[in-house]
């Protein structure tokens with residue numbers, strides 16, 4: 001019982017209460033002198049006791065919990081041990097107060113209410129990790145029993161293990177189930193004063209462990225909720241047989257308790273006599289007992305300790321970190337490679353870092369150059385990702401009609417955001433490919449290439465291109481086969497070639513040239529259309545500025561297009577050996 005906060009419930013029978021006193025409450029008994037004792041009778045008639053508070057029969061269970069149990073539970077939550085025990089005559093209501101009545105929900109006693117309160121507090125305090133265990137011990141005729149053990153085997157008190165077995169509990173319901181299980185195992189008998197008298201002392205203990213996540217410091221505390229067996233006055237209640245034996249044991253053990261209480265309430269007592277003689281009185285004796293309990297000024301100690309396993313792990317981490325710091329400061333090169341676990345951990349750190357949208361979130365690797373080097377590339381990636389995100393955010397914040405004018409700012413890295421706003425097939429294509437991994441630094445050229453890949457005219461262009469190349473090859477072959485033609489073509493001399501051969505070659509070359517020009521025209525038309533489509537899409541999605549496309553809607557005649565082709569293909573000379581298609 002060392003380091004406990006005590007709270008004693010005294011359950012009175014005949015009394016007068018004054019709860020109005022400023023310093024607390026008082027309870028007074030007036031016992032008339034028995035005239036049968038003779039005229040000279042110095043027996044005391046009036047007994048007055050002072051308490052912090054006295055509760056009468058009308059007091060509700062909830063009030064008892066609020067005034068008695070809640071403050072003790074709060075202390076236990078803070079890391080101090082606490083004990084609440086009910087002491088009193090048989091039938092005075094100890095079990096009702098501690099466990100509760102079975103009739104109504106409101107009759108539930110201190111134990112279920114305290115469990116409920118503790119679990120409510122756990123759920124409110126997300127900064128701490130709480131674990132609870134429960135034990136339920138019965139002491140009957142000086143023999144101890146584990147009420148939660150289905151075998152219910154007896155042990156002598158001396159033989160009870162110093163660490164009593166307890167059950168790990170994860171919620172209120174489990175705790176209540178254990179309480180009910182234990183209650184059904186209790187020793188109950190009918191006595192002259194109580195039909196269902198509990199003939200034993202029962203100690204319901206909540207073992208609490210509290211720690212901050214990751215911290216090696218733990219606070220362990222215990223809350224004992226004790227329902228003592230009723231103190232019977234053997235001579236007056238006429239007990240015999242088994243009940244008498246029980247009463248003797250009960251009184252003996254209650255006396256142990258009283259002796260301990262007296263010793264604890266006296267200052268400078270070096271020895272606490274846990275076992276001595278018997279306690280036999282009733283109400284007035286109970287009051288004396290309760291008042292002694294109130295005198296106890298125990299020094300409550302915070303039960304804080306370091307979890308050895310966590311402490312060792314923390315110290316190991318510290319040693320490693322210090323070694324790394326030392327190596328960094330002294331310039332010592334670590335030539336050992338990062339282990340697979342270290343690399344895996346680094347990758348996890350890097351992933352968390354990249355996934356975090358907060359730009360201020362840092363990647364802390366410690367003073368290990370190997371780790372820093374491993375992650376340098378990742379930092380660059382993060383920077384790039386941030387740049388793209390900023391551009392996208394800037395774009396979405398600008399109204400659509402204003403986007404073209406802000407284009408220069410958004411040319412690079414904005415394709416992903418731009419494609420979000422584009423409803424066409426090309427945009428869908430881009431979105432499919434880029435919605436998860438944004439295009440980084442993707443310029444206009446790259447955007448255009450992506451765009452035409454999905455354009456319906458692209459296939460025609462590719463076909464025409466290869467046809468054109470084929471014709472160019474034929475053209476070159478023809479000129480190579482006939483040197484005269486080459487001469488003609490270069491110097492405009494025909495006399496060196498036989499007329500038949502010359503004519504068929506010239507006809508063939510002319511046909512080729514016409515076909516090539518036609519193909520070139522088709523190609524350029526398709527290209528211009530693609531350019532225009534891309535242009536429109538790019539303007540709409542702010543990928544490029546409007547000045548980069550020369551032809552307007554009016555300039556679409558064949559002559560315009562041909563002029564455009566000529567300008568674009570000034571190095572191309574049909575009929576020349578060096579002719580190349582500038583597609």
Ligand SMILES: Nc1ncnc2c1ncn2[C@@H]1O[C@H](COP(=O)(O)OP(=O)(O)OP(=O)(O)O)[C@@H](O)[C@H]1O
Pocket residue numbers: 057088089090091092093094095096097101194196197198199228229230231
């Ligand atoms: N405040 C109360 N309101 C209603 N009923 C009560 C109250 N206190 C006690 N009782 C009833 O009185 C009877 C005796 O109470 P209880 O068994 O709690 O006494 P006890 O002090 O534990 O006795 P024992 O020492 O013999 O075990 C029970 O039937 C209980 O329901």
